[in-house]
Amino acid sequence: MSLPPLVSVIVPTYNYGHFIGQTLKSLQAQTYPHWECVVVDDGSTDDTAEVVAAHAASDPRIKYLRQQNQFQAAARNLGLRHSAGQYVQFLDADDKIEPRKLERQVAYLEEHPEVDIIYGGVRYFTETGIDESLHSVDEDNQPWMRKLSGQGRELVSTLVRRNLMVINAPLVRRRVINAVEPFAESLPPVEDWDYWVRCAIKGMRFQYENLEGTLALVRAHPVSSSRNRVRAYKSVLRMRKSLSRLITDEEALDLNSEQMATAEGYLGVEEVFAGSLLRGMWRFLRAAALERKRRWRLKWLFCAAAAPFVPKHRMRALVAASLTGALTRRGRS
Known part of the structure; x- marks a missing residue:
């Protein structure tokens, strides 16, 4: 047996x-x-x-x-x-x-x-x-x-x-x-x-x-700090770059590119919140450059332009106010 x-x-x-x-x-x-x-x-x-x-x-x-x-x-x-x-x-x-x-x-x-x-x-x-x-x-x-x-x-x-x-x-x-x-x-x-x-x-x-x-x-552990979230988003970007070399299905590859742009934008939010304004603005511009949809590209450009004038503790609220609806639609598509 x-x-x-x-x-x-x-x-x-x-x-x-x-x-x-x-x-x-x-x-x-x-x-x-x-x-x-x-x-x-x-x-x-x-x-x-x-x-x-x-x-x-x-x-x-x-x-x-x-x-x-x-x-x-x-x-x-x-x-x-x-x-x-x-x-x-x-x-x-x-x-x-x-x-x-x-x-x-x-x-x-x-x-x-x-x-x-x-x-x-x-x-x-x-x-x-x-x-x-x-x-x-x-x-x-x-x-x-x-x-x-x-x-x-x-x-x-x-x-x-x-x-x-x-x-x-x-x-x-x-x-x-x-x-x-x-x-x-x-x-x-x-x-x-x-x-x-x-x-x-x-x-x-x-x-x-x-x-x-x-x-x-x-x-469940306490909510992570902004600096930890910066590291997490950087890892997500490295993952997506690696996957872009492995994925063969065109639809999945396009989706990965879209999500890469979104990750760049959210990394920008966390960089600004962590006190790295210039790096955050650069990430917003990177997100805009990667983004294929005009509406989204304009939103990330707006975030880059507004970042120097918005207190960092309000940056997340600003981004959420301008992007929540679009993100919800994208996440469900």
Whole structure:
């Protein structure tokens, strides 16, 4: 009688000793016992090693690796190289998964060999509200993940427009890992989004299934600073430039170009808010140069002209007032 398939759970961590115990407990609570956990410590300076060692001492399925600080993508790639499972579950060191996730998603993939990646829903919780079950971190608390199944053009275009899921939502076949290039280590914090787009470009089949007990549970952290958002938008632009060399579908390529212009504009907003007026104005002009639609081009040019005269704390409101309607239409197109 053959053994059940092994699931490799990859947990990158950096100074999350105060969270990773909860993460490992959620893994040990899985109804599917055939897993290995590869914890990759990305150069932590807190008690992460001790916390993981305490769990590993009583559970040999947990392995610990350490590297110099290189961020999450490099940690995930190292974990993948030291894993052996037929299926792969990504799990950040401050997050959790519901108890039946591995059991039910493994069973689905075993029954549907044509599916490469299965994913379910997400709920968010805060540090003070561990039992919360929020659909999103936005004030309206509305679900944001699309329930999309399939492969090919529609999937590629959807992922080019925006990310499809959180990192711990999917369960991935090893053949996907073998076929797709590793996580891009130059794209934090959007390396997971980039990875899913490249999976779709490779023709991988995604499947959404709302199976009971399979939710991804994500810890909601305080809103990031403007400087962090500057770094994030710069990574989005690098991602889009890279994708422009990989995408072959003309419709998806045009959409990627449109979104690149929008990202340049929003990077301009964040540069101005962070106190870099000239860089912000240059980004607005870049957005206008990249933009193909006249209405949008004029809006970004107006932002560039107005930026020196508008207090930086009002810049976001100015941009929102002039662009919200158009952005809503573009996002839904």
